Amino acid sequence: MKLNLISFELCPYVQRSIIVLLENDIMHERTYIDLSDKPDWFKKKSPLGKVPILETPSGILFESNVICEYLNEISGSKLHPDDSFEKARNRSWIEYGSGILSLISKLYNEKDEGLFFEHYDEIREKLDLVTQERKGIYFNGEKFMIVDAVYATIFRYFNVIAKYSSLNIYKLKPDIKDWRNSLFKRPSVEGAVINDFDEKLLGFYLKRKSYLSSLLKKV
Ligand SMILES: N[C@@H](CCC(=O)N[C@@H](CS)C(=O)NCC(=O)O)C(=O)O
Structure with a gap:
C-alpha cells in the first residue's frame, strides 16, 4: 500500500505521524512543502490548509491524531494499550x-x-x-x-x-x-x-x- 505523508520540516504534528510510521516499519514517502508558500496542489488536497495529510490509495486523511490512529490500526494496534x-x-x-x-x-x-x-x-x-x-x-x-x-x-x-x-x-x-x-x-x-x-x-x-x-x- 502506497502512503505519502505531506509534511513540513518543523511541524510537531508531522513528527508524531512519522514516529508512528517508523515504529510500525510502514513503507511510505514524505513530501515536504513550504508552509509560507503553499503549492496549489496542496491547497486543493488539504481541507484545513494544514500538514500533516496522509495520502493513501483510498483517499486523503488529515489531523495528526486521526492519521496516527489509522496507522496504528492497520499495523496491529500495538501503540495503544488494549484496555x-x-x-x-x-x-x-x-x-x-x-x-x-x-x-x-x-x-x-x-x-x-x-x-x-x-x-x-x-x-x-x-x-x-x-x-x-x-x-x-x-x-x-x-x-x-x-x-x-x-x-x-x-x-x-x-x-x-x-x-x-x-x-x-x-x-x-x-x-x-x-x-x-x-x-x-x-x-x-x-x-x-x-x-x-x-x-x-x-x-x-x-x-x-x-x-x-x-x-x-x-x-
Ligand atoms: N490539529 C492539527 C494541527 C496541524 C497544524 O497546526 N499544522 C501546522 C504546522 S505545525 C500547519 O500546517 N499550519 C498551517 C499554516 O501554517 O499555514 C493536527 O493535529 O494535524
Whole structure:
C-alpha cells in the first residue's frame, strides 16, 4: 500500500505521524512543502490548509491524531494499550499534549519577559503533571506508544532551547529529563526530523523577534 505523508520540516504534528510510521516499519514517502508558500496542489488536497495529510490509495486523511490512529490500526494496534480505559486515558493525555503545543507557540512568540516566564512556568507545571502519570521508562511502562511520540515532539522544542540558551527545563526536573532521555534513545524519535533540524528551529525562533529570540545565540 502506497502512503505519502505531506509534511513540513518543523511541524510537531508531522513528527508524531512519522514516529508512528517508523515504529510500525510502514513503507511510505514524505513530501515536504513550504508552509509560507503553499503549492496549489496542496491547497486543493488539504481541507484545513494544514500538514500533516496522509495520502493513501483510498483517499486523503488529515489531523495528526486521526492519521496516527489509522496507522496504528492497520499495523496491529500495538501503540495503544488494549484496555479500553487505559486507551482512553492515553488519548486524554495526547489531547493535553496538543494543548501544551499551543502554549509553546505562545512562548516563542511572546515579546514580554514577564508573560514569557508565565507561559514557561505553565508549560513546566503541565509537563511535570503528565510526567507524574508515567508508569515506567515510557508513559505506559516498558512499551513505547503514541502518547510517547506526542511528548517526544514537545521535548524537542526544549532540547533546542537548552542547546542555544541557558534556559534548561530539565534542570530541576529529573523525572521529565528521564522520560525525555528514554524517548530520544528511540531511532523513530531521532529519525522523525531532518538532519539540520536544530539549526532550522533556532532560525525559526530567532525570526520571531520575541523574548525567546533574545535569549538564544548560535553556539
Ligand atoms: N490539529 C492539527 C494541527 C496541524 C497544524 O497546526 N499544522 C501546522 C504546522 S505545525 C500547519 O500546517 N499550519 C498551517 C499554516 O501554517 O499555514 C493536527 O493535529 O494535524
